[in-house]
Amino acid sequence: MKLFENTKVAFKLKSDSELERAYFLFRLIQNQPMVRIGTAVTNFALKAHLPVEGLIRSTVFDHFCGGVTEEDCLPNIEKMYAKGHVHSVLDYSVEGKEEEASFDDAVEKIVKIIQFSEEKDSIPFAVFKPTGFGRFALYQKIGEGKELTNDEKVEWERVKARFHRVCKLAHDKDVPLLIDAEESWMQDAADDLAEELMETYNKEKAIVFNTLQMYRHDRMDYLKELYQRAYQKGYHIGMKVVRGAYMEKERARAQEMGYPSPICKDKFTTDQNYDEAVQYMMEHKNMAIFAGTHNEQSSYLLMDLAKQYSIEKDDKRMWFGQLYGMSDHISFNLAKEGYNVAKYVPFGPVRDVMPYLIRRAEENTSVEGQTSRELNLLKTEKERRKL
Template structure:
């Protein structure tokens, strides 16, 4: 067993080295405003409306919350942010928040082409190893929901239940689903050819099963000698640790390498509300401690099977990040192991990201980009997340103040 050298996340000089004094002061003002939950609640309700109404607020948004959490409106703008992060050994996961229309095949095909365009661009950059995609960007939600419900009604393993569910579709729906698979296959094939990893976002529970299935099918096709495709596993669901273990079993049976991006989750309130309204058991863990336990157990499971799994530890939780590094060291494995990657959202938890990078860990910022009107929903989630009681604003603000004090500002 190796020795363990703890990684500290308290070094604010490392955390904010990439920010000028002016930028750090602006960040302090932004996070100070996020501490006011009333202001955030009002802002998240009003902002989408004023943008839709055409009121002149884009400039204000661009120079505040947009600049903090988004790479830019275009790939060219985002390149400047990626290059700046790269100077500090921090990589980038590109995310273009493109969404197709509910019943528009042309829009779905356009979304596919946009994802492919981002992959090709990433392949020209030195520090963009991954892109993120959403299946709902090129598949109708109604179709996914019908498939998911049918899968749930079947017996047996996920793949067997899926096969029976597809049989229950109409001829038109089967053709539509085949088009979804073709789009996904084209995206993943391009990524494999260009050497870029594809992180498939998680969705709500009522459309997740077909997303899991199509992702497993792509892993079976492209994760042969290396991990190209990663599934996102939300550990705030009480069934996901078992799903992770079942996924490895499927990978072993089908002879492919498993890709797993571990997150805590993004749809908790929506999931609980729907379960209560429709009178079915909530898929969400009873409490935060249960989520934390399963998240850390998932890290341990992946590292225990590191030769068969590529894992992305995507979390703002200090303990979970430190735990992953300690497990690697205890097993005598390099912190720069090719099957382990760390990630945090751009604009948050710099004390984790940059201190991991300083310690030699491969780490990326999840970097969304796109027109302001398209990323507003993402921005509103970041504002709500940071203002919540269990959110980040207080911790972020304390670290920023500490660094300003260190700089005598």
């Protein structure tokens, strides 16, 4: 049996009813028109303040999210760690806020998670989004090289101070910190800031991790250039490597505004790009990788490279990551083999986490084979249990 086909290990934490719910959800997600209708209805219901939160909570929310608060998530986190050796990354998945007070609240959230992580072996990383700490339009303006007003300059200093506060704390507590990537037209400013933070806090090892979305065809060149700069200045690179989550949006904007799309021309090229980044990072010293992937071939590749370069399975510079509620066949089987594995566990108020959940559903319908793979594995496990 191939490693990732062991459904007994993959779903051992799921009760029969949870298995049925997962099967039901992925069957729904497989149906594209259904996802579109469901998204529209859900958005309408939430805007109109209809009482649908209970229904969302008991179905899609509980499958893809750990809970409403950090404390809510703990039973699931401890169960995955105790019974499956799978770690968790608490991901506060509230998006699109614009007020200074929200940004300050988000910082306090991350501070709390870093302190949480220091105490709990089950939570080895903290994570945040750049737009959790500052306005999207501000990153965009800086990335486009436009002149900031005096107010905006002061605002940007506040954003930088938020980043430095959490990164310094992460460094002092020895808790690695992942900075997620977002849309390409705001990412340059976030990348420059992440690089400044790596230079400051990654002297001894990688504490600050930026994120590379490898469906962008320019990311491989960026990684190589970053490595040269880090090598010259003597700091470590931490990088979460993912395929990416904003493909439809990126293509639509490029077409609308008449510039070349930053996205690879097809899935095959994206896969090649992803694997090339993994290979490059494993070949070069002073790099730590968090491989966020639901792709079996990419996971096998990283395992092979670790063997090739004599990197121990539990070396803290190499992590595999998957989203909570997805690809359990990869997460739990890898963890059983002794690799470092972490699930991204989103949490937050149901209403505020909906944009994240909708993106997950849309992503699953657009990635060919992803949903049918989940369904086949769930079906196999259902049959195995019957026998």
